[in-house]
Amino acid sequence: MMQEQQANDYRTLSSLKNALLALKCFTADEPELGITQIAQALGLSKSTVHRIMTTLAEEGFVRRDEQTHRYRLGLSVLSLSGIIMSNLEIYREGQHLLEEFVSRFDETVHLAVLEDYSTVYVSKLECKHPVKILTHLGKKNPLHCTSSGKTILAFQSDDMIEEVIRRGLPQMTPNTITHAEELKAALENIRTTGYAISRSELREGVHSVAVPVRDYTRQVIGAVTVVGPASRLTDGKMKAIARTLQSIGKEISNRLGYYERRQSIGNPT
Amino acid sequence: MMQEQQANDYRTLSSLKNALLALKCFTADEPELGITQIAQALGLSKSTVHRIMTTLAEEGFVRRDEQTHRYRLGLSVLSLSGIIMSNLEIYREGQHLLEEFVSRFDETVHLAVLEDYSTVYVSKLECKHPVKILTHLGKKNPLHCTSSGKTILAFQSDDMIEEVIRRGLPQMTPNTITHAEELKAALENIRTTGYAISRSELREGVHSVAVPVRDYTRQVIGAVTVVGPASRLTDGKMKAIARTLQSIGKEISNRLGYYERRQSIGNPT
DNA sequence: GGCCGTGTTCCGCATAGAGAAACGCTGACA
DNA sequence: TGTCAGCGTTTCTCTATGCGGAACACGGCC
Incomplete structure (x- = not known):
C-alpha cells in the first residue's frame, strides 16, 4: 500500500x-x-x-x-493569456516589429522564449501563403533541433548546455543533431555569426532561421524566428532574412533595456 | 451553522x-x-x-x-489559448480578413463572441497609431454599452434581451443607454441598418463600430468591431468603416457556413 | 533593534474528494 | 426493433486530503 x-x-x-x-x-x-x-x-x-x-x-x-x-x-x-501578453515585455515590444517583417517578407514569424528546457512561442504572425506550417501560440519545442532553441541555448551557461545534452538529444529527423560535440560546434558557430538555422532538424521539409533577443541583464531570453517550408526558405533566402531578423532582434533587445557594449567581447563588469 | x-x-x-x-x-x-x-x-x-x-x-x-x-x-x-485559437472557427476564418482591414484603415479591430452575458474579445489586431485604447484578448465587456455587444444582442431572442435588461444596465458614462425602451429602440435600429455604433457609451472618448457574424445555424454568434478614440472615429469615418466591416462580417459568416437567404426577411423555415 | 508585513511551514481534525459500481442515455448493428 | 456496448452522469461510502489557525523565518522600515 x-x-x-x-x-x-x-x-x-x-x-x-x-x-x-x-x-x-x-x-x-x-x-x-x-x-x-x-x-x-x-x-x-x-x-x-x-x-x-x-x-x-x-x-x-x-x-x-x-x-x-x-x-x-x-x-x-483566452482571457488569462490576454493578460499575460499585455504584460509580457518581450511581446509588447516585439509585436509591431514582427508585423512589419511579415508585411515585407510574407513569411511566418514567431517570438520564442526559454521555459525550463524548451522554447515556447509567445507570439506568432502568419504569412498569407497557402502552405502553412502547423505551429501555434504556446507551442513548446526542444532546444537542440530548432533554430530558436539553438540560438537561445548558444548564449546560456555551459552548465545549462551540458544539462541539455545530459537530458538527451532525441533524433527527430535524419538531420537532427544528436551528438554532443556536433551540437557544441553548432552553438559556437551561432555565437560567431549571431544567428541560427535549422534545415529539417525538427520536421522534414521545415526550415527556420532565428536570432537572439536579450534583456537589460544582457542575458539571452528569447529569439525571433522565421519558420517555413524548405521550398521557400532556401539557404540564400534564409541568409537574407537573417540580416533583417538581426536588426529586429537588436531593436527588441534595446527596447528591453539592453545596450550594446563598445567592443570588448567577453569582458565582464 | x-x-x-x-x-x-x-x-x-x-x-x-x-x-x-x-x-x-x-x-x-x-x-x-x-x-x-x-x-x-x-x-x-x-x-x-x-x-x-x-x-x-x-x-x-x-x-x-x-x-x-x-x-x-x-x-x-498561453499554450492553452493557442490551442483554442487554432480551433475556434470564427478566429481561424476571420484572422486574415482582419489583417487586411488593419493594413487598409490602420484602426484597431477585434473579433468578439457572446459568452454568458458579456462579449469576449477572441482576436485583436492593433493599429500603429500611438494613441491606444486599453483592451486585450479575452477582455469581457457588457452587452448594453458596446457596439459589439449591442450588435450581438440585437439578434438574440426576446427572452435574452429581457434578461439582459432585468440584470440591469449600469451607467458607465453619461452616454450609456440605461433605459429599457431606449435600448430596445437602439437594437431595432441595429437590425435595420445592420451595424451598431457606440459613442463614449462604455468609456469617455472611446467610440466603436460593429457588425454581426453568423454561423451555419444562422444565429449571430459574434461581431467584428473597430474601437478607437473619438477624435479619429468621427461619425463620417465610422459610417465608412461600417460599410467595409459589413462585407468582412458577411465573408466570415459565409466561411462559417452561413448562406444568405433570398429575400423573405423574418420568415422562418 | 524591535516592529510590522511578507511568504512559508507545521499540525490535527473534519470534510471534501477518491473510486467502484449502478444508472440512463444514445447510436450501431442485425 | 430488440440488444448491446459505449458513453456521460449519479450515488454511495470511507479515508486520505486539504482546510484553517498558529508558529516560523525573512526583510524592509521607521
Whole structure:
C-alpha cells in the first residue's frame, strides 16, 4: 500500500494538479475530449474527471458541448493569456516589429522564449501563403533541433548546455543533431555569426532561421524566428532574412533595456 | 451553522474552484500578486492559497518571482489559448480578413463572441497609431454599452434581451443607454441598418463600430468591431468603416457556413 | 533593534474528494 | 426493433486530503 501516488508532497493539491493535467490533455489536434478519454490519459476514475470538468466548466475554462457531451477549452483561458501578453515585455515590444517583417517578407514569424528546457512561442504572425506550417501560440519545442532553441541555448551557461545534452538529444529527423560535440560546434558557430538555422532538424521539409533577443541583464531570453517550408526558405533566402531578423532582434533587445557594449567581447563588469 | 459555503454542490471541487478563482484575480492592471493579496480577495487562508499557488506554479500556470516572491501568470495558459485559437472557427476564418482591414484603415479591430452575458474579445489586431485604447484578448465587456455587444444582442431572442435588461444596465458614462425602451429602440435600429455604433457609451472618448457574424445555424454568434478614440472615429469615418466591416462580417459568416437567404426577411423555415 | 508585513511551514481534525459500481442515455448493428 | 456496448452522469461510502489557525523565518522600515 503506502500511497501509490508519486511522493505525495504535503505542499501541493492533488485534485488541482489533476485538473491542470486534464487541461493539458487538450491539444491542437485533439481539441475536443470526452470524460473517459481524459480519465484514461490521467489514470483517474471517470467520476473524478467528471467532477473536475464540471468545475472547470463552471468557471469557463472548458465548455461542454450540449450535443456530444464532450468538452473543449473555454474562453477563460483566452482571457488569462490576454493578460499575460499585455504584460509580457518581450511581446509588447516585439509585436509591431514582427508585423512589419511579415508585411515585407510574407513569411511566418514567431517570438520564442526559454521555459525550463524548451522554447515556447509567445507570439506568432502568419504569412498569407497557402502552405502553412502547423505551429501555434504556446507551442513548446526542444532546444537542440530548432533554430530558436539553438540560438537561445548558444548564449546560456555551459552548465545549462551540458544539462541539455545530459537530458538527451532525441533524433527527430535524419538531420537532427544528436551528438554532443556536433551540437557544441553548432552553438559556437551561432555565437560567431549571431544567428541560427535549422534545415529539417525538427520536421522534414521545415526550415527556420532565428536570432537572439536579450534583456537589460544582457542575458539571452528569447529569439525571433522565421519558420517555413524548405521550398521557400532556401539557404540564400534564409541568409537574407537573417540580416533583417538581426536588426529586429537588436531593436527588441534595446527596447528591453539592453545596450550594446563598445567592443570588448567577453569582458565582464 | 450548516455549510457557510454556497450550497456545497456535491458535483464540484471546491479546491479547484478556489484555484481557478485565484487565476482570475490576475488582471492586465495587476499582473503580479502576492499570497496575502489573493487570500484576501478570495476570503481564504494564506496557507490554502500558498498550496494552490505552489501547485499552479509546478504546472507552469503561474510563475513565482524569485526576488519578490510574488506570482504572475505562466506560459502554460498561453499554450492553452493557442490551442483554442487554432480551433475556434470564427478566429481561424476571420484572422486574415482582419489583417487586411488593419493594413487598409490602420484602426484597431477585434473579433468578439457572446459568452454568458458579456462579449469576449477572441482576436485583436492593433493599429500603429500611438494613441491606444486599453483592451486585450479575452477582455469581457457588457452587452448594453458596446457596439459589439449591442450588435450581438440585437439578434438574440426576446427572452435574452429581457434578461439582459432585468440584470440591469449600469451607467458607465453619461452616454450609456440605461433605459429599457431606449435600448430596445437602439437594437431595432441595429437590425435595420445592420451595424451598431457606440459613442463614449462604455468609456469617455472611446467610440466603436460593429457588425454581426453568423454561423451555419444562422444565429449571430459574434461581431467584428473597430474601437478607437473619438477624435479619429468621427461619425463620417465610422459610417465608412461600417460599410467595409459589413462585407468582412458577411465573408466570415459565409466561411462559417452561413448562406444568405433570398429575400423573405423574418420568415422562418 | 524591535516592529510590522511578507511568504512559508507545521499540525490535527473534519470534510471534501477518491473510486467502484449502478444508472440512463444514445447510436450501431442485425 | 430488440440488444448491446459505449458513453456521460449519479450515488454511495470511507479515508486520505486539504482546510484553517498558529508558529516560523525573512526583510524592509521607521
